[in-house]
Amino acid sequence: MKIEHLEELINEYKTSKETVVEKSILWNTEIKFLITNLLKNAKKTYNIGFGPDENILP
DSSP, X not given: OOHHHHHHHHHHHHHHHHHHHHHHHHIIIIIHHHHHXXXXXXXXXXXXXXXXXXXXXX
16 A cells, blocks of 8 residues: 555545534534424424433433
C-alpha cells in the first residue's frame, strides 16, 4: 500500500468521523425534540393506548 493511498483513507475516515459528530449534535439539539413532541401530541390527539416511553424522553 502506498503512502498516498493511506493518506486518502485517513482523510476519508476523518471526514466520516466529522459527519457522525455533526449528525449526533443535530440529533441531540433538534431532531430528538421534534420527534418527542410529535409522539406526545399524537398520544394526546389519538387515544390509541400507547405512546412514547416517558422514561427516555428529554
